[in-house]
Amino acid sequence: MKSNLTRRRFMATTAAAGAAAMASPSILRAAGAPIRVGTYGGFFEESFKQFIFPEFTAATGIEVQSIAVPTGETWLVQIKNAARANTAPADVSLMAGTPRSEGASQGLFQTLDESKLSNLGNLSDTFQDRNADGGLFGVGGVSWYITLCTNSDEIPEAPTSWAALWDDQYADQIGVLGLATNSFLLEVTAATHFGGTDILSTKDGIAQVFEKLSEIVPNVRLWYKDEGAFQQALQEGEIPMGQYYHDVAGLAAAEGFPVVSTFPKEGGILDSGYWIVPQHVEPMDEVHEFINFMSTPETQALLSRNVGTAPVIDPALTDLSEDELAAVSSAGAPIIPRYDIYKDHADYISDTWNKMIAG
Numbered sequence: 001m002k003s004n005l006t007r008r009r010f011m012a013t014t015a016a017a018g019a020a021a022m023a024s025p026s027i028l029r030a031a032g033a034p035i036r037v038g039t040y041g042g043f044f045e046e047s048f049k050q051f052i053f054p055e056f057t058a059a060t061g062i063e064v065q066s067i068a069v070p071t072g073e074t075w076l077v078q079i080k081n082a083a084r085a086n087t088a089p090a091d092v093s094l095m096a097g098t099p100r101s102e103g104a105s106q107g108l109f110q111t112l113d114e115s116k117l118s119n120l121g122n123l124s125d126t127f128q129d130r131n132a133d134g135g136l137f138g139v140g141g142v143s144w145y146i147t148l149c150t151n152s153d154e155i156p157e158a159p160t161s162w163a164a165l166w167d168d169q170y171a172d173q174i175g176v177l178g179l180a181t182n183s184f185l186l187e188v189t190a191a192t193h194f195g196g197t198d199i200l201s202t203k204d205g206i207a208q209v210f211e212k213l214s215e216i217v218p219n220v221r222l223w224y225k226d227e228g229a230f231q232q233a234l235q236e237g238e239i240p241m242g243q244y245y246h247d248v249a250g251l252a253a254a255e256g257f258p259v260v261s262t263f264p265k266e267g268g269i270l271d272s273g274y275w276i277v278p279q280h281v282e283p284m285d286e287v288h289e290f291i292n293f294m295s296t297p298e299t300q301a302l303l304s305r306n307v308g309t310a311p312v313i314d315p316a317l318t319d320l321s322e323d324e325l326a327a328v329s330s331a332g333a334p335i336i337p338r339y340d341i342y343k344d345h346a347d348y349i350s351d352t353w354n355k356m357i358a359g
Helices: 007-021 043-060 073-084 097-105 162-166 185-193 197-201 203-219 227-236 246-254 284-294 297-306 322-328 339-344 346-357
Strands: 035-040 064-069 092-095 128-130 136-151 174-177 220-224 241-245 259-262 269-276
Touching: 035 043, 035 284, 043 064, 043 246, 043 284, 043 297, 064 092, 073 092, 073 097, 092 097, 092 136, 092 284, 097 136, 097 269, 097 339, 136 227, 136 246, 136 284, 162 185, 162 203, 174 203, 174 227, 185 197, 185 203, 197 203, 203 220, 203 346, 220 227, 227 241, 227 246, 241 246, 246 259, 246 322, 269 284, 284 297, 297 322, 339 346
Parallel strands: 035 064, 035 092, 174 220, 174 241
Antiparallel strands: 092 269, 128 136, 136 241, 136 259, 136 269
8 A cells, every 4th residue: 555645735834824723822932942842853853844843833833843752662771861960862852662661650741731732622532641540641742553564666566465574585684673562573473473462471472472573583684773764764675674764664655765665464563652751841831732633633634634644533523534534554454562461471582582583
């Protein structure tokens, strides 16, 4: 399925309507310092800088300094190291499930003031992360799919199953995310070869899945942590196939690169990034204003049209058409990450991954 995002068409209307569609800002800080917002790098960050941050500034008067952040534990480590020095590397940033859970358990995030988030009701409880005492520390920002992506110049007919990762015709031609906790290849293996992810509920089951997953090692040229490096290799055909983000692949295709994103028959992997605020961040009023802005139906539609992410609110609240929704999500059942296993069996999975898979 090749994404065809309508970014340029939509730009004609957003400039005039964007600020008016949002609630009147309670904070105007035209002369103040910008807030530092962390989003994932490459096309993803560039699209935020071009389409999202200017709308926020127009609506609130608050400037934004964009910071590119990694998707895995690396960003959590940077936040933890900064906390030791009573600082924060960003005022608010996206963070995915596994590192977000770890960061919360380590007390690295601030509790948010729900009275300053009037749009929080647009999000279901699923997209509201809370501490044991009920305090809110994470708010859903964007959802995305990890799919099977190919360079159409090198592979004219894209495979339709994750089983292609095991196909020896692709020896030394594949790129996949480099960590168990952001690639979710255990879940992919379980869904493809074991009928679903239930087998991952026990350590013995995880061991069986690892054995099968290890068979893809000869096919993998790159276990990547730098998304930009893989993106370039995919676009140029140096690595013609791999696991990548559907939204970013769609943006690359919209820019004219021969990149095709396919939802495999077993399902794309559905993951989400939540807005978190590290300890020691000071411009909290502005941060709340930003999170509130990102939770409106108008902004969620803007994200889908221009960044290629799936809404974290009920799509019916937005004005997205069926075709626009189809461009950023799949009608089929997704593969849902088993975040629980990366907490319950963290050391075993990390050690086995390094020993058998990407070591």
